[in-house]
Amino acid sequence: MTVAPLALAGARLTAQASLAGRAAPSSYDGLTIGAPPGPVLALALASLLVSCIVLGLVDARTRRLPNALVGVVALCGVALLGSDLLCREPPALRVCWCAGTMAALGTCETLRRRLRGGQGIGFGDVKLIAAFALVLGSSVIVAVLLSCLLALAVEVPRRRRTFAFGPYLCLAMVVTCAGSALAALA
Numbered sequence: 001m002t003v004a005p006l007a008l009a010g011a012r013l014t015a016q017a018s019l020a021g022r023a024a025p026s027s028y029d030g031l032t033i034g035a036p037p038g039p040v041l042a043l044a045l046a047s048l049l050v051s052c053i054v055l056g057l058v059d060a061r062t063r064r065l066p067n068a069l070v071g072v073v074a075l076c077g078v079a080l081l082g083s084d085l086l087c088r089e090p091p092a093l094r095v096c097w098c099a100g101t102m103a104a105l106g107t108c109e110t111l112r113r114r115l116r117g118g119q120g121i122g123f124g125d126v127k128l129i130a131a132f133a134l135v136l137g138s139s140v141i142v143a144v145l146l147s148c149l150l151a152l153a154v155e156v157p158r159r160r161r162t163f164a165f166g167p168y169l170c171l172a173m174v175v176t177c178a179g180s181a182l183a184a185l186a
Helices: 003-019 038-062 067-079 091-116 123-158 166-185
Strands: 026-028 031-033
Touching: 038 067, 038 123, 038 166, 067 091, 067 123, 091 123, 123 166
Parallel strands: none
Antiparallel strands: 026 031
């Protein structure tokens, strides 16, 4: 399927919606993506919150971020692509942020392991940040910086050489999402 038929279908949906007196679904780059209905949005946000809590607790205990739970965060990001509640960037740009984040952090972690040995942030953290990028777009930078500051504030006084980074990522994600939602509603 090419973009041209999708663009025509989007124009048709927009025209039908305007004739019916309803707001037209969002259109980015010729692809029509409607905002998820209220129950889907609420379920995606609730799932995102619960996943962040569970991921933070599991990583704090086991130092592992299960792929299934990271996958739930990514699925929530996909469900939220049509909504601009947490991010006003076009869906295609959020997908680019996800892929770019995964590629950049994955490459850095691979190089660091080959040059220095041992573990750094870990690939679970890389996947989790990429999944967060799908939800937040460029605001994932804010979440990552906030998580680094939280980790420094808590772990440096404890003088730990290693620690689970997932709980700080999850807390920063929830705070960033809440800030984005409040800004969108204001």
